[in-house]
Amino acid sequence: MHLIAQLASGQGIEQGGWRWPTEAAGAFINEDIYLKAAQLAEKAKLDGLFMTDVPSVNVDLRNQPPQASLDPVVLMALMAKATERLGLVATMSTSLSEPYTIARVMRSLDLVSKGRVGWNVVTTGTQEVLLNYFPGVLDHSHKHARALEVWEAVLRLWGSWPEGALKLDKAGIFADAAQIQPINFEGKYVTTRGPILLPPSPQGQPVIFTAGGGQYGYAFAATKADAMYSNPPTLDYAKAFWRELSASIRQAGRNPNQFTIYNGIGVSIASSEQEALQRRARLDEMGDPASRRQYLSHMLGIPVAELPLDAPIPAALLQRARPNARDQRSPYAYDLAMKGFTIRQVLAHGPINYHPIFLGTPEQVADKFQLWFEAGVGKGFCVVPDSGLESLTDFVEQVVPILQKRGLLRTEYSGTTLRQHLGLPYQNGFPDKD
Numbered sequence: 144m145h146l147i148a149q150l151a152s153g154q155g156i157e158q159g160g161w162r163w164p165t166e167a168a169g170a171f172i173n174e175d176i177y178l179k180a181a182q183l184a185e186k187a188k189l190d191g192l193f194m195t196d197v198p199s200v201n202v203d204l205r206n207q208p209p210q211a212s213l214d215p216v217v218l219m220a221l222m223a224k225a226t227e228r229l230g231l232v233a234t235m236s237t238s239l240s241e242p243y244t245i246a247r248v249m250r251s252l253d254l255v256s257k258g259r260v261g262w263n264v265v266t267t268g269t270q271e272v273l274l275n276y277f278p279g280v281l282d283h284s285h286k287h288a289r290a291l292e293v294w295e296a297v298l299r300l301w302g303s304w305p306e307g308a309l310k311l312d313k314a315g316i317f318a319d320a321a322q323i324q325p326i327n328f329e330g331k332y333v334t335t336r337g338p339i340l341l342p343p344s345p346q347g348q349p350v351i352f353t354a355g356g357g358q359y360g361y362a363f364a365a366t367k368a369d370a371m372y373s374n375p376p377t378l379d380y381a382k383a384f385w386r387e388l389s390a391s392i393r394q395a396g397r398n399p400n401q402f403t404i405y406n407g408i409g410v411s412i413a414s415s416e417q418e419a420l421q422r423r424a425r426l427d428e429m430g431d432p433a434s435r436r437q438y439l440s441h442m443l444g445i446p447v448a449e450l451p452l453d454a455p456i457p458a459a460l461l462q463r464a465r466p467n468a469r470d471q472r473s474p475y476a477y478d479l480a481m482k483g484f485t486i487r488q489v490l491a492h493g494p495i496n497y498h499p500i501f502l503g504t505p506e507q508v509a510d511k512f513q514l515w516f517e518a519g520v521g522k523g524f525c526v527v528p529d530s531g532l533e534s535l536t537d538f539v540e541q542v543v544p545i546l547q548k549r550g551l552l553r554t555e556y557s558g559t560t561l562r563q564h565l566g567l568p569y570q571n572g573f574p575d576k577d
């Protein structure tokens with residue numbers, strides 16, 4: 144099993160996480176929180192720490208911090224010095240940056256971390272983000288056509304300084320300059336002359352991650368990426384998705400065994416299932432409970448927003464409920480309601496969370512990871528704690544040892560680079576040039 148961890152904007156996945164009494168309220172701008180998270184992830188021998196990036200104010204700042212905060216690359220440069228083996232995966236959008244910027248920044252990070260970096264390639268679906276950078280936005284197919292150009296140009300730039308070209312011979316030969324040549328990349332959307340100004344890292348170049356929905360994102364994952372952060376709403380979806388994606392990877396002439404999919408999972412750990420539910424109910428109250436109740440109504444097709452929170456949904460009303468066919472998480476919400484849970488308890492189970500929620504004792508949470516893993520959802524998971532560093536600590540100290548004892552997780556790193564953690568060979572440059 145492969146695991147990476149994510150801390151969202153320093154405070155975990157729940158909107159109310161920043162209010163949790165024992166978590167740092169200002170975590171989103173506190174680099175020490177991220178550094179501790181990285182050190183914890185390394186202590187647990189995880190593949191890496193993963194950072195998404197959505198640079199805009201897209202939440203209600205009156206009661207929650209921005210979804211993204213400090214720039215991932217800045218944080219990862221710090222993490223590179225605070226850790227030795229941990230992979231560092233930073234998001235840079237192909238819609239927001241030019242290829243030379245991405246190639247240089249990622250190569251710098253890869254060099255200062257001694258080959259532990261992943262570039263998470265995203266195209267950015269959110270209009271507010273795109274408008275922070277440009278006056279207008281590229282239409283959909285153009286955005287993805289640009290993404291392919293940016294990806295190719297970045298890889299060609301990386302390859303423009305081959306392994307071995309750096310000589311550092313104090314007799315007076317710094318590099319074999321004949322090997323370091325311009326690439327003269329001219330696309331429809333981006334151009335870059337090159338060469339890159341930095342040599343490859345011990346792993347050659349960063350591992351290519353992607354996190355995208357839709358047909359274009361899927362095609363990119365199947366044909367270009369080494370790893371993917373995926374957001375399955377249910378176990379059945381995750382199984383079907385990996386079945387299809389691995390077939391598409393094979394069809395593209397690539398090996399699905401060398402591809403790591405990380406299914407995003409939220410975790411809430413306590414000393415009993417009941418306590419985990421109570422913890423989650425409290426976090427719900429600290430977030431935006433009214434909108435959650437509203438959304439539950441939408442999932443069940445009946446108005447529950449104004450009903451008492453601590454009572455089951457009345458049977459007469461429940462008879463009219465139907466899981467919303469447009470949201471695959473709805474059958475879970477429906478099942479919970481039909482079992483007679485109160486509205487508060489239904490919500491606490493997490494049916495309307497962005498990620499499936501594994502909750503309960505450390506054993507129960509470990510069982511859930513094992514169940515999903517053995518069900519065939521691909522190799523890995525991206526773990527997102529509910530409230531922040533404290534809940535990540537619980538995961539690392541209480542759940543990871545169980546998974547290690549069951550032989551599901553590594554107990555030591557065998558390699559030093561992220562490529563080695565993922566079983567990938569050294570690579571520097573665009574594949575057809577290797």
Ligand SMILES: Cc1cc2nc3c(=O)[nH]c(=O)nc-3n(C[C@H](O)[C@H](O)[C@H](O)COP(=O)(O)O)c2cc1C
Nearest residue numbers: 195196197234265266267268354355356357373374
């Ligand atoms: C699991 C997941 C994570 C994503 N993370 C990011 C991110 O960190 N930053 C970003 O700009 N876009 C992110 N996206 C958005 C995608 O890059 C993409 O824009 C989105 O899936 C919409 O697809 P479209 O671009 O074809 O409209 C993410 C998407 C998914 C499904």
